[in-house]
Amino acid sequence: MSPRFFQCYVENAAEVVLELARGLLARDACIAPKFFYDLLGSRLFAAITALPEYYPPRVEAEIFSIYRDEITHALGTQGTLIDLGAGNCEKVARLFPALQPAQYVAVDISVEFLRDALAHLSRQYPDTDMLGVGADFSTRLDLPAEVADKRRTFFYLGSSIGNFSGADAAMLLGRLRQNMKTGDGLLIGMDLVKASATLVAAYDDALGVTAAFNRNVLLHVNRILGSDFKLEDWRHVALFNTQAARIEMHLEAVRDVRIAWPGGSRLFAAHERIHTENAYKYTPESARTLLQQAGLAVRQLWTDPMRYFALLYATPEA
Ligand SMILES: C[S@@+](CC[C@H](N)C(=O)[O-])C[C@H]1O[C@@H](n2cnc3c(N)ncnc32)[C@H](O)[C@@H]1O
Structure with missing residues (x-):
């Protein structure tokens, strides 16, 4: 019996584009973690599970x-x-x-x-x-x-x-x-x-697979939004926010960088971050x-x- 497939999610639907643009323009810029998972992101996650x-x-x-x-x-x-x-x-x-x-x-x-x-x-x-x-x-x-x-x-x-x-x-x-x-x-x-050390290591492994998983979100966003993120401008940050009991992952600009997409743009100052994931404990x-x-x-x-x-x-x- 071959599986039946129901496609209810369309990656470049207007509402998805809007959600991403809103996140990038928010005072504390963010990209929802669901955007980690394009084909490569899912493969990188599978690799993370072997770390x-x-x-x-x-x-x-x-x-x-x-x-x-x-x-x-x-x-x-x-x-x-x-x-x-x-x-x-x-x-x-x-x-x-x-x-x-x-x-x-x-x-x-x-x-x-x-x-x-x-x-x-x-x-x-x-x-x-x-x-x-x-x-x-x-x-x-x-x-x-x-x-x-x-x-x-x-x-x-x-x-x-x-x-x-x-x-x-x-x-x-x-x-x-x-x-x-x-x-x-x-x-x-x-x-x-x-x-906290155990938690942070789980989201910031020595091989850098989680860093690749985090940075890959920018390539995915480029495809959906038509933005011009360049990987070399961003570094992976993982920290444990003790008060909120959550791991946070961010992408931090390594220099001043302007990101543009059809209908919008934003200047990120060096060290400014985009919040990409919370993982509550x-x-x-x-x-x-x-x-x-x-x-x-x-x-x-x-x-x-x-x-x-x-x-x-x-x-x-x-
Ligand atoms: C952390 S992985 C877990 C995968 C698997 N269940 C496991 O436990 O190893 C999260 C999975 O949820 C999917 N996912 C994340 N956000 C989602 C959303 N908003 N709607 C549907 N699937 C989502 C991802 O594509 C990914 O396959």
Whole structure:
């Protein structure tokens, strides 16, 4: 069965161009982290997951391996698995033998990368019904009618929720909640607060792969907006903002530089920064509170022996 694909996100749509221009013109310039993920960005992220400093995928996998039976029992089998920000689809695919999904739905903004990943997966599991949805779920989550509503489990892994501030994260989870009914659930991975040196190293590795991932956003923006960023004018900065409990990634101008695009321009002074990512870190309590705000009750919370990362299973509150 070859996967069906629904393309709901168009990279150079007027609203996307407008969002980028607004961010660049804001007093504190910013580019949303979803723009990291063009084809090269997704490949660079896959490389990041192999870095010794980037612990989240290893630790998340460790939790899956320690609690495999409990997780399988909580999620049940033969249901609909909806993988938000699926990337290369590998994490959820590893659970196929245990969960035996009736349908797998992979949702991602990185459309080309997702198409390839899903095509590869469907060759491994030719009998599983698979849907690909190219969508930006940061603003809305409209699942195609073809998504089965039999026992839906949403997966939001890799602590991707950490890219959203408290209010935005609660809104995103609230939209998820609206797509759930009794018997459905959410399995979410959330990175926990830990020593600042460990956190910063994870976002500023010795090889410079995360720096390349961060700087690549400028090439992506150039393609969408028609801007003229040059890589040599920008350096990668990663820091832990202790008060806000978040890693921040920025791109810092190494000299005065004027950036122009059709309909706009901005002068960045040397050392001025563009904020490209927040990655919020949680405590088990703050993670529970966030889910509760969205009308989701945490049924189970699993963590690794070092308490680096948490996997939470939540269901709609009655
Ligand atoms: C940190 S990666 C995680 C990938 C994979 N789930 C994992 O845990 O390894 C985030 C993924 O979410 C996707 N993504 C980021 N922002 C998105 C958005 N607003 N809408 C849809 N997908 C998004 C990216 O393309 C990327 O594949």
